[in-house]
Amino acid sequence: MRYARTCLVAAVALAALPIVGRAADPGPAGADQNKAIAALRGVEPSTAADAAKMIVDGRNTFRFDTFGDEAFWGDTLQLHQGVAKVSPKTALAVGLKVDVDALPKSLQSDLRHGRVDLDSPATTLALLRLNAVVGVTGFFDRGGNMKSIGIQCALCHSTVDNSFAPGIGHRLDGWANQDLNVGAIVSLAQNLQPVANLLHVDVKTVLQVLASWGPGKFDAELFLDGKPFRPDGKTAATLIPPAFGLAGVNMHTWTGWGSVPYWNAFVANLEMHGKGNFFDPRLDDAAKFPIAAENKFGHVETPPDQDRITPKLAALHFYQLSLAAPAAPAGSFDKNAAAQGEAVFNGPGQCATCHVPPLFTEAGWNMHTAEDVGIDDFQALRSPDERYRTSPLKGLWTHQARGFYHDGRFATLTDVVEHYNTFKGLGLTPAQQHDLVEYLKSL
Numbered sequence: 001m002r003y004a005r006t007c008l009v010a011a012v013a014l015a016a017l018p019i020v021g022r023a024a025d026p027g028p029a030g031a032d033q034n035k036a037i038a039a040l041r042g043v044e045p046s047t048a049a050d051a052a053k054m055i056v057d058g059r060n061t062f063r064f065d066t067f068g069d070e071a072f073w074g075d076t077l078q079l080h081q082g083v084a085k086v087s088p089k090t091a092l093a094v095g096l097k098v099d100v101d102a103l104p105k106s107l108q109s110d111l112r113h114g115r116v117d118l119d120s121p122a123t124t125l126a127l128l129r130l131n132a133v134v135g136v137t138g139f140f141d142r143g144g145n146m147k148s149i150g151i152q153c154a155l156c157h158s159t160v161d162n163s164f165a166p167g168i169g170h171r172l173d174g175w176a177n178q179d180l181n182v183g184a185i186v187s188l189a190q191n192l193q194p195v196a197n198l199l200h201v202d203v204k205t206v207l208q209v210l211a212s213w214g215p216g217k218f219d220a221e222l223f224l225d226g227k228p229f230r231p232d233g234k235t236a237a238t239l240i241p242p243a244f245g246l247a248g249v250n251m252h253t254w255t256g257w258g259s260v261p262y263w264n265a266f267v268a269n270l271e272m273h274g275k276g277n278f279f280d281p282r283l284d285d286a287a288k289f290p291i292a293a294e295n296k297f298g299h300v301e302t303p304p305d306q307d308r309i310t311p312k313l314a315a316l317h318f319y320q321l322s323l324a325a326p327a328a329p330a331g332s333f334d335k336n337a338a339a340q341g342e343a344v345f346n347g348p349g350q351c352a353t354c355h356v357p358p359l360f361t362e363a364g365w366n367m368h369t370a371e372d373v374g375i376d377d378f379q380a381l382r383s384p385d386e387r388y389r390t391s392p393l394k395g396l397w398t399h400q401a402r403g404f405y406h407d408g409r410f411a412t413l414t415d416v417v418e419h420y421n422t423f424k425g426l427g428l429t430p431a432q433q434h435d436l437v438e439y440l441k442s443l
């Protein structure tokens with residue numbers, strides 16, 4: 001009986017899916033949903049129903065909710081006017097992704113046969129009208145003109161599996177979009193004066209800063225401290241991290257700003273500029289966060305009936321925690337070497353003292369000083385606790401393109417292991433280092 005009722009819950013959850021904005025969802029997401037439902041068998045039906053609803057609602061928010069941020073990106077910065085001039089080729093080149101499941105079959109066929117003009121900005125608008133550009137929503141008037149634009153979490157924290165063509169495929173939620181050139185996209189905004197005013201610089205400087213980020217990076221602290229560059233002159237932007245594999249992990253972001261719901265509220269209010277409430281008096285520290293303190297970013301208040309963020313936080317959190325890190329594909333690492341490498345990780349490499357399996361971060365306050373990991377403290381000092389968070393290592397294989405550590409300073413996993421070997425004087429042999437790298441690739 002319980003089994004049957006749980007299946008009914010499953011059916012209800014599946015039936016709810018089309019409401020999230022897609023006619024059908026036959027791709028891997030649907031398969032994930034079936035897996036989730038199968039795993040829920042045996043759970044109290046009411047609990048399973050709540051969980052299924054949270055996952056569906058949270059996914060909807062993660063993929064499609066702008067939180068009203070079109071008032072900023074479109075109405076104020078006029079980003080839509082810049083985007084309207086961009087061809088699909090250029091859009092794909094700056095790392096925007098296209099959700100193939102949002103494209104009608106006829107359009108898929110036209111695309112396959114080269115009958116779609118990928119050099120025409122009109123095609124970009126058509127894709128936006130279909131809600132097919134991952135993490136970006138165009139708002140259109142009755143005449144079909146784009147009048148505003150908003151962004152979603154999925155812009156940075158989803159990619160596609162390229163199953164249709166490079167940059168076009170099924171959504172992969174939680175994966176860092178390593179191709180996304182956020183700076184190049186924001187530069188398309190026709191009115192960057194409000195950003196210049198906020199940072200007390202001119203528009204030319206804003207454009208220079210945006211150009212310095214490069215693909216796969218964004219500077220979440222720029223609007224707080226106004227520091228675009230490190231002392232060595234390189235960009236202060238950090239890598240976009242994955243948003244999967246976070247369940248059980250205490251502190252989040254590279255520098256441990258807080259919990260997942262803390263950071264979700266932070267991003268939705270302060271980075272995306274949605275309409276909500278946000279409280280963090282740590283941002284009143286004018287010496288550390290001059291821009292945030294001046295603008296009272298730690299005290300964002302919106303009346304409850306207009307708050308488009310707070311009511312979404314619970315399901316959004318739940319959905320993120322439901323995103324497990326994907327397993328490394330067979331053949332992407334050497335199995336035998338990885339097994340040897342696990343012993344190095346847990347033994348002479350001393351990695352497991354901080355990256356405690358199976359979370360691969362510490363249970364408890366998972367934070368370290370810059371000296372603990374042998375790097376400079378510039379980025380750590382831009383955060384409240386002035387430390388780096390021990391990165392949870394699951395799914396490392398999905399984000400190897402832009403390097404490792406918060407700023408991608410180590411180009412390869414071999415470089416990471418060499419760093420620890422030298423800095424900590426571990427005395428690992430070349431064979432041990434090789435095996436350790438294969439293990440990291442297998443996580």
Ligand code: HEC
Nearest residue numbers: 152153155156218220239240241252253254255264267268
């Ligand atoms: C413009 C790109 C961008 C957008 C949009 C964005 N993020 Fe992020 N996200 C980042 C970057 C960059 C970081 C790392 C910030 C840092 O460490 O300072 C991050 C960090 C995170 C983390 C911490 C991950 C970890 O390893 O602990 C979570 C969780 C997260 N984002 C969730 C979200 C959610 C939810 C949304 C939508 C409400 C969102 N992000 C929107 C770029 C983005």
Ligand code: HEC
Nearest residue numbers: 254349350351354368372388389390391404405406416420
């Ligand atoms: C003292 C605690 C500590 C020890 C010991 C340690 N790590 Fe780390 N690890 C960290 C911290 C903190 C970071 C985040 C650094 C940053 O964000 O710049 C990190 C980051 C990493 C990353 C980058 C993850 C990413 O997403 O870019 C890898 C890979 C890694 N560690 C592997 C290892 C290996 C392999 C060992 C053993 C040889 C090891 N760590 C030992 C604390 C530790």
